[in-house]
Amino acid sequence: MSEENKKYWKSLDSFNDPNFAKETIKHEFQEGVTDEFNISNMSGVSRRKFIGLLTASTAIAATACSDYHDQKEIVPYTNRPEGVLPGKPNYYASTCNGCAEACGILIKTREGRPIKVDGNDEHPINKGKICATGQSSIYNLYDPSRLQNPLKGNTKTTWADVDSQIIKKLDYESSKGKKIVVLTNSINSPTERKMLDEFKQRFTSAEIHTFDLFNNCHRKYGWFKSYGNADVPSIKWDEANIILSLEGDFLGKEGNFIENTRLFSSKRDFTNVDNFNRLYVVEAGLSLTGSNSDYRMRLKPEAQYDFVMALLNEVIKKGASNIVIDSRVKNKLSKFSLDSVSSSNGLDSIKINYLVEDLIKNKGKSIIYAGDSLSGDVHIAVNLLNEILGNSDLYNYETAYVNTGKQLHFPQIEELIKSYNNNDVGVVIHYDVNPSYHLPESLKYDEALGNVGFVVSLLDSVNESTKHDYFTLPINHAFESWGDAHSRKNVYSLRQPVIAPLFNSRQKEAILLTWILGSPKVYNESLYHDYLMESCRENIYSKKKVSSDFISFWNAALHDGYINIDDNKASRKPFNISSINISDAPKEHTGFSVLLAKDYFIGDGRFANNGWLQEIPHPISKVAWDNYAAIAPSSAGEMNLQNGDMIKVTVGDNSVEIPIMLQPGVAKNTVVIELGYGRTVIGDAGKEVGHNANDLLNVKSKNSRWICSNATVEPTGNKYEIFSTQEHHSLEDDFVKDIHHKRGIIREASLDEYSKDPAFAREQDVELFSITEEHAQEGEKWAMSIDMNKCTSCAVCVASCNVENNIPVVGKDQVAVGREMHWMRIDRYYSGSSDDPIVSNQPMLCQHCDNAPCENVCPVNATNHSPDGLNQMVYNRCVGTRYCANNCSYKVRRFNFYNFRDHFVNAYYLNEVSPLVHNPEVTVRSRGVMEKCSFCVQKISEEREDAIREGRQINGDNVSPACQQACPADAIVFGDANNPESKISQYRKHELGYGVLQNLNVKPNVTYVAKLRNTHSEDV
Amino acid sequence: MKKSILDYTLKVRVPLIIFVILITFLTTYFVSRQERDGVGNQPVQPIKYSHKLHAGEMGIDCQYCHVGATKGRQALVPSVNICMNCHTVTRKDQPEIIKLREYYESGKVLPWKRVHKVPEYAYFNHSVHVNTGIDCETCHGNVREMEEIIQVKSFTMSACLDCHKQPEKFIPYLENVKEGPRHCAACHR
16 A cells, blocks of 8 residues: 555544544534533633732732832942042043053043043143044943953963962973063053063063054154164144145054144144145045045055155255255166156146145145055155155154064064974963954964963953963953053153952053062052052152152152153254165056055954944944945946955955945055954954954065055955945936035135135025024023034044943944934045045034924924023933934934943943943933934033032133044034134134035034135146 | 613713712822922931931031032032041940941941932032022921921922022022023933
């Protein structure tokens, strides 16, 4: 019998009677089954009713028994520390640890917890401003993924155990002559360096190696070759009329760009238009500096050398040399003709002519600046060019960069790795570094590390390099640590802790110091503090010759945050002409070039787990939570590539797969990739964000590790989604092309046009009458002005606003659907061609319109106007209709689609520590309410409070919103527009001041000062 | 039959039910109003502290202990060390003072029960009011007469606004008193 015809039966009845089964299925239940369920025969209380009664009585009983008057407890200090008044902030001067620049900071603490960081006004270098990374670094203190205990392998251990084992091991290995390798980032602290020296003396086989993914080695090398020392001077940007930046992002990420921005913007003062500087930028990628340039030219990074040589040749040929150049050099240079170099690289000859003319005309008043990524030879040539043009007057030796010592280069790193493999190394100490992530995989660092038996990492959180750790030791955040820094001549900065360590961590200096002293018992919390004081007494106090005793000197220094010291000044030395290295002839650069750049916010990846920083949109592309390969639209078009297509970039044996982003303004056949992404072992916020392109680092090159030639780019056929907070509008479509000019959103002109037509910014304005009553504006009227001449779109304002106003992190998935919560954004518009665009930036925030369109449409009056001119937002009234956001002309209202603290990465920031970062003066908004810029109303209230206490009138100049306070260019002015003497009312009246979308008659209270471009009038 | 039941329900039962509910609600609402606003809130404090003795009989200034009143948002419940300014010497043998000293010496927190509370979303500022010259009594009642602290006035938004609108009615002792701000952002941010 075949399987199909097999017959199944349940009982004998069904077997015998084929109809039996048919009959039974008609009755689902046996007869009589439901007979008992006659409701009328059953108890009056059904099960449902019973449960209902039970629930109700429980609820009533609970309500009746609870003491609804109970307001919980107030817990005062048992012994209130002097100077701490709950509810009043305390400020402590300290030093930022975000990068090697060591800016002076002022940490605002409330009830002993840091809630905001700003620049220290009195600090001579950064003068009250810090960068976005510094502003946001406070989130790292409260990062839930920080290491909380010392680990042995993966298990918790005690510090005493750690110390005794390590000391024993170190002593053993050094007695056997086996190497002890300490890997560190460059150290700007003299006391820490001294401590490391002592470490080397104590453990004689110890070696200290410094490695940074990004550094200014080439600049230092070039300077050393040219002038014989490595103390590179800073530049007096505020005295330069003409600035030529070669691949140098001095306004965005190189040197102390906060200082640079301040000095640069001081020459962009619209009240002094005769004194404008002119910025030429020649670069491959579109950088922040490039977007602010008056003239920008696209050039592949390798061709910069030829360009500088040609420029040198041209300037010498024109007889503009301030120094004598011997004929041998002249002859060699003569092979670099500016015309042929510019034509072979596609540089605009008109712009080149302007440049040469300007440089010669402004001898001694111009500066040429080469980027950190360019090779030492380019730097030497640039030094010579500056020397020839007499620009060396603009070098500021007073605040020269202090040399932080030698960096490891790739050949040395290969040696080091070899010694790991050869079993020459007994102990490796990762001193707050992450080499396994930073070094290209081809070097096989991680594998070699496995051959070292004893690896110790001192870290704030677990990273890629801890895989082979014997011990992983938690270190303090900078806000929990003592320290000092000497990154600039004549300035010595101090760092002090503002909060006790949150976890069972120690500061990294103290850990090493304990090992040096050779006993776990010597450790106490003030170990490094005492060491630091002693070092300060020896090296600073003794040389200062002050009359006060050391303790009062020390306390005064801590109060100020820095000490002016008398350094042996780097002085001006003669240029060593033989240093210049001139190749035979200009080279052809075919094939793709790769330029690897530092990320604007997360640096070398150290800050990848900081949600605030990940979410600040890239200053140019406006991409958040990702990196990408930026490529010119025309180059992408040749390969039929679109935004988000994955490509494989191959350089030699190494290749990386990464999505592309069509970035107008990138040089032809060039790929620009920002590093710091693609971290794999890190907290949940930063895990696998973006793509790791460190493998492309040019290990073999003698010139620059960040520039690769002869790369191949091929599409992989895959897609990846990258999200930008601002769409690229098509530059070809006539309807949207230059919409920002047509609608008067961006109003700009060249200086010449302005002198001919001073009222150009107001020409598009129309006189309108209102159909509604005007608001009575008595007393104060708060208003803001943003000077577009000074603004560089660095996004420090955005970062500062985030911290001040408790802005939540929403994550990539929410950015994708346009739900980022930033109260302030920086709009970027392109005009011109898609390959060579002109960029206009505009910070956009709530305009606090007099006739605000949002106010009319709110059904519950949750947003309305205050008598002092604020457009108020009342969260408790808001029911979330979002009509206001719909009706807002500027699209600055933000809706809480979720409780984002709960929603972001499974409530990553909803734990015990992270909420400590919140500003207690600002409500933490929850799901379902609208929010927007409040002009920092908490600061206005603070001024009102102070005014009443002091019995005076409110002074608008005393109020500075977070964005204004943070702006390194001083582009933002805020105050009382009803006070005719205030700066803001003068800005509002100025002919360059305009309101965006003025023709809607919404009467915005943010006045933008029209941008003046210092270009020649005929080519605008 | 069916129709008449429906008729009866609609005409008599439903209006009756609604009427009873309404009357009950309104009565409860108005009778319990003060109670719900927290008036009469007098929790048991961990230490039997008498404002009547300290502020009334001895005439100690409010701000001797509530140091924040002129300086910031919170008037502040005094930290234990302020109590100990006197009580290291005076009345050391009293049982309540012994309790106090235990708190001070052990460093254990002293959990005073909160009596007056403004909601978290209202940013009330003591210094603004005190520095304008408004007496503590205006809101807190005559504390000098209270053996144990009790809330006597309601702390609702309407109570705030009543005074902001008609200051001359509530703080007649201040000359030339101006109206308080009545816009949202004055208290809510």
